[in-house]
Amino acid sequence: MIRVTRLNNQPFVVNCELIKFIEETPDTVLTLITGEKIVVSESMDEIIERVIEYGRRLRAFRRE
Numbered sequence: 660m661i662r663v664t665r666l667n668n669q670p671f672v673v674n675c676e677l678i679k680f681i682e683e684t685p686d687t688v689l690t691l692i693t694g695e696k697i698v699v700s701e702s703m704d705e706i707i708e709r710v711i712e713y714g715r716r717l718r719a720f721r722r723e
Contacts, residue, residue, distance in 0.1 A: 660672040660673065660674055660675065660713070661673060661675045661706070661709040661710060661713055662709070663689075663697075663699040663700075663701055663706070663709075664699060664700045664701060665697075665698070665699060665700070666686065666698055666699070666700055668700070673689065673691075673697065675709070675710045675713050677691045677692050677693065678690070678691060678692075678706075678710070679691060679692045681703050681706050681707070682703070683702070683703045686698050686699075686700075687699050687700070687701055687702060687703055687706065689706070
């Protein structure tokens with residue numbers, strides 16, 4: 660799960676394993692594998708970094 664922010668400044672978490680596409684149109688839109696679209700205030704690069712960090716945390720946890 661990664662923390663993101665809606666355009667109305669409401670934070671929430673999304674299961675990043677459900678993200679199918681990330682687009683900047685110019686707002687950042689997450690399209691989930693369910694077809695749901697979520698507009699967030701973070702940039703595409705910020706979302707990618709959070710997804711990468713999420714994966715790192717998972718792999719580190721599994722090694723311990």
